[in-house]
Amino acid sequence: MPTYLPLDDPNDPRIAAYRDVREKDLVGREGRFIAEGETVLRVLAGQDRHRPLSVLIAAKRRDKLEPILSTLPDAVPVYLADQAVVDAVAGFPLHRGILALAERAPEPAADALLAGLQGRPALVMVLVGIANHDNMGGLFRNAAAFGADAVLLDPTCCDPLYRKAIRVSVGGVLRVPFARLEEGEDLVGLLDRRRLTSVALSPAGETPLHRLEPIPRAALLLGAEGPGLPEGLMARCRTVSIPMAAGFDSLNVAVTGGLALHHLRTAG
């Protein structure tokens, strides 16, 4: 059981980390992140990589959240405040009235993350240049839904533990382990060495997705909408396309990822 503590001052130093949550995202959080809402709180409480530090909820939510809160470690304080206090802390009306602060797990090196997937079927999502937090969140939501084993990020991707990405992912970013490639690290070389088949999604891909055969150990490469994946990268991969209507060949990257993950999970 966590420790319930009443709170009535929005300036209480114990909840300073929650203050003005929107602005804080822009300047970094020193290894901590904010989770919002019941679903994300449930995912946070149900995983053990990232460490919950505290929870701030509107007191009226306590009963409904009890089944989740009761699974938190004893030492975690749960601050109970009036909705108006929660809103004052957050800096905007926080209708769902649920915030949690957690310490992010140390990120493994990309190679170490893949090493943990050796000798068995694996599905890895590799993101290149995904700078939009909505898309990042949507991609992780799909990775979690289709049971991807890991996500790799190139150095230009945004942070999956940004508040909005966590929310859009419905907690998926807390479930699927991820690692960031070093500047200049050879992505396809790494995937080859770890015996993963690199599959690049591209409108110019040679194989239509629905014809792609089962791939027991696949790394699915996705680039940002617009620029897509670099040519040099695609030249070293199987390339796969998604057939679309003439004159409207435009899919959201998270949808593209969902289609490919679903196919690889169900093919064969």
Added chain:
Amino acid sequence: MPTYLPLDDPNDPRIAAYRDVREKDLVGREGRFIAEGETVLRVLAGQDRHRPLSVLIAAKRRDKLEPILSTLPDAVPVYLADQAVVDAVAGFPLHRGILALAERAPEPAADALLAGLQGRPALVMVLVGIANHDNMGGLFRNAAAFGADAVLLDPTCCDPLYRKAIRVSVGGVLRVPFARLEEGEDLVGLLDRRRLTSVALSPAGETPLHRLEPIPRAALLLGAEGPGLPEGLMARCRTVSIPMAAGFDSLNVAVTGGLALHHLRTAG
């Protein structure tokens, strides 16, 4: 060729419809809508249901947009203003500097829309209770990308021609014809009469999507995330599920729609 007109006063009555675009969406537009950005402008210019009334762009964009603007009817005025004037009109910094005003086409009755699809293969998307403009836009983007012939909306769905839905759809809402069901209209009865097979997506669906056989004339029913489709409706449909990872059975409705549309387009 359209008519180019310089504009330097944000309060010029000729562009009153563009003023404070964010707030105007909330109070209705009397049969008109606002399209934003180059891609949506291209879709608007390339279709003939909705009638473009005028365009407002940052003057510096004129050369790049010329190929699109030149396809607009002669009578359509294109107002050219400084970026600062465009921002002042819109009421916020409009980085892409492109707005268009159009008159929405009269909406056909649902039955009349389906009547136009008789005697040939057809793929119709049917939305029930989709109240979120992001999801509405995402669903239409996928409907356009996979060449759905029509979209039906139940009376509780939001307006696809809301500015944000248009933007998220990347113009898809302007490409795919849609109709709204009347209050109390019998949806499945209508689909049956028009010889469309009703396929309802649901986590409890009996057939996994990837096992669904080709359906030459399909109506794909999608409900809002959370409540899903009403039981009474599903009892009268083929029901289809999307297999997901244990403990994280959560997909965005636009992704669900994309998966199902893609499957129906490529199956068989």
